[in-house]
Amino acid sequence: MSPRLKKSQSVKISLISPNEAKALVEKERHRRRLLRLQQMREQDKARSQLNGHLIRDMKDQLMKAVAENIAETVRQAYRIEVVPVASTLNGVV
Numbered sequence: 001m002s003p004r005l006k007k008s009q010s011v012k013i014s015l016i017s018p019n020e021a022k023a024l025v026e027k028e029r030h031r032r033r034l035l036r037l038q039q040m041r042e043q044d045k046a047r048s049q050l051n052g053h054l055i056r057d058m059k060d061q062l063m064k065a066v067a068e069n070i071a072e073t074v075r076q077a078y079r080i081e082v083v084p085v086a087s088t089l090n091g092v093v
Contacts, residue, residue, distance in 0.1 A: 016024070
């Protein structure tokens with residue numbers, strides 16, 4: 001229950017003017033806009049970090065595949081060149 005007021009006491013109700021109401025609405029819009037921009041920046045940062053990890057992983061996989069390919073090519077070239085020479089040396093020695 002609310003306390004009773006004496007007749008001499010009056011309750012003042014402060015209403016805001018239309019300009020003040022408009023200013024409050026604009027201030028709230030501005031605050032929400034800034035929050036949205038901050039949220040978008042955080043999301044973009046998270047996306048770019050994820051993309052960076054994905055790109056690094058893809059690059060590592062590609063480099064590994066290229067290294068394997070080069071190693072296999074070298075092994076094949078070594079077999080082609082060494083095997084005939086080794087067989088001719090066995091006959092001479």
